Amino acid sequence: MPLQLSDQLQLLRDLLQDHLEECSCTVSEMEQIERLVKTLMLNHEVHPEIKAILDEVYYYGQKGKYSGDPEEHITNHQDQLSNWVESIEQFT
DSSP: OOOOHHHHHHHHHHHHHHHHHHOOOOHHHHHHHHHHHHHHHHOTTSOHHHHHHHHHHHHHHHHHHHOSOHHHHHHHTHHHHHHHHHHHHTTO
């Protein structure tokens, strides 16, 4: 059963919120963010404001996947993570 748009947005928000709170992640979490963002980018129902941040979130996941220090990567993106979470919350 495929996830509905609201479920996908909530999942993305939850993943990003976890990064904010725990300041850690796994490579598989970063890959999940990439896959989820790709799916959302193809969905024509996604609000334009969310689509505007999806590229940034995708590159965050991509860079994080190859980062030798995931904690540092997350720490360097704390402000962006917070902004992304707030933006997504408006639409979930």
